[in-house]
Amino acid sequence: MNEVTPSVEVRELTKLFGDFTAVDRISFAVRRGEIFGFLGPNGAGKTTTIKMLCGLLLPSSGWGRVAGHDIVLEPEQIRARIGYMSQRFSLYPDLTVEENLDFYGTIYGLEDRRMEERKEFILRMAGLIGRERVLTSALAGGWKQRLALGCAIIHQPDILFLDEPTAGVDPGSRREFWELICQLSEQGVTVFVTTHYMDEAEHCDRLAFIHQGRLVALGEPQELKSRExxxxxxxxxxxxxxxxxxxxxxxxxxxxxxxxxxxxxxxxxxxxxxxxxxxxxxxxxxxxxxxxxxxxxxxxxxxxxxxx
Ligand SMILES: Nc1ncnc2c1ncn2[C@@H]1O[C@H](COP(=O)(O)OP(=O)(O)OP(=O)(O)O)[C@@H](O)[C@H]1O
Ligand SMILES: [Mg+2]
The missing domain is CATH 3.30.70.100 (Alpha-Beta Plaits)
Known part of the structure; x- marks a missing residue:
């Protein structure tokens, strides 16, 4: 993937569940380092789209490429290049902060120096230094969510998929979380994020609105306000x-x-x-x-x- 290859590109991407169309011929491209907000009401098709992009769900028709790889033919290559924080993010509550990082690091094949470096980076980034041995279940919502983000980026992915990462988190923690997202984007990480909070959508470089599986608007926040x-x-x-x-x-x-x-x-x-x-x-x-x-x-x- 070079500078001009889009991080994410989909064309006419469609997902049917039986005769129900959950995602309906959507097309768009996301640039490297962009914060791309994927917005829509409940049931619009956001999670279904993300699952297809992460290689977890096969499309019914259309195609998509993530990090230059075909989502149907090359899901393994994609998985090595992306981080995914699912809608009900999956930390192990009975593991400590450090054990969660170890667990995810091991899954991604990190070892020795590299593992230590990445853990150190994430503990610092998430403000979790000194809390390494705290049980995850005992962390407050904001810390938990920053740890989940940390686990999703432990292998330093190029593209990060965040599915409603801040649902139910207090406003202060949401702000801190978005500061992290902006830092990652400045470092060149592409962030594909869904949210129901419009103040968060304002931080995105571009927004896609999806409704009943269809893409109904796409553009920069300011552009959408003047156009739509x-x-x-x-x-x-x-x-x-x-x-x-x-x-x-x-x-x-x-x-x-x-x-x-x-x-x-x-x-x-x-x-x-x-x-x-x-x-x-x-x-x-x-x-x-x-x-x-x-x-x-x-x-x-x-x-x-x-x-x-
Ligand atoms: N495995 C499935 N089988 C059948 N229908 C499904 C399946 N997964 C999702 N759907 C349906 O597809 C539609 C889109 O669901 P999806 O989870 O993608 O929405 P969403 O935009 O993520 O919503 P939310 O904001 O509530 O998370 C919904 O009507 C949902 O019920
Ligand atoms: Mg969803």
Missing amino acids: MKGNLLELDCGDAVRALDLVAGIEGVSDAALFANTLHLVVDDFKETGPKIREAVGERGIAVHSLKPIPPSLEDIFVSLIG
């Missing part, structure tokens, strides 16, 4: 957003309405025309309208807009 919003986005700050949601959703000219914290985000075709109708409908029911104004879309808005 269908209509104008308004923020409605009012006395009772939950009750207002039902009222505004039915108004002609409002194509989308969703609750965001204590406000509503509405998509309208024409602010001048629809704005007064919204104020009127909400005000009529005795709900105070504090403000109604156009706002720039966030990734969360794009997500809602894309998946409807």
Whole structure:
């Protein structure tokens, strides 16, 4: 693989389970060192795609290459070059931190000096120095997750697949985890990551949105925000957003309405025309309208807009 060979490339990649299409003819390429965010609602096909890319699941049709190797013909070569942190990551709770690293290192054939070097690097990177002999089950969520990342990169892979690595972890640990991901990417590691957190998606170089197995958008976060919003986005700050949601959703000219914290985000075709109708409908029911104004879309808005 040279500098220009994509780390990951898929063309019309498809997976059927019986007559159900879990992944539907997706095509994209990921550059070396890129942080590629793979986003989509539950059941969109993210894990299924990752499993095909890691050589764990055969595609039904289409093709893919990872680190320059064919996912169907050369899964062994791929496995040596990738790290994979699965959705329910698999540390051994009854092993210590160090024993987990030893275990994964051994699987990847590390020995002696190399093993010691890599363990040292990972303990330092994950902030686990001094905790080598702690039982993994006794580690708090953030440490556990950094150890799982460490085990996934013990053999210094070129490409890292992370399937919802931060699900259920506190915000501070999530931030620290993303700092590690950014460091790895700066060192040239390609990171293919799924997440449901839109603040994390902002850290990605590019994003792919997948919905019902189909790729519905692909681009840089900023590019997606300016391109994928269908209509104008308004923020409605009012006395009772939950009750207002039902009222505004039915108004002609409002194509989308969703609750965001204590406000509503509405998509309208024409602010001048629809704005007064919204104020009127909400005000009529005795709900105070504090403000109604156009706002720039966030990734969360794009997500809602894309998946409807
Ligand atoms: N082995 C299987 N047999 C049958 N259906 C499956 C199998 N694995 C996954 N599916 C179905 O394929 C679809 C995609 O699943 P997948 O796990 O890839 O989604 P996901 O995007 O990772 O979702 P989540 O965000 O919940 O992890 C789902 O409808 C799922 O039920
Ligand atoms: Mg999944």
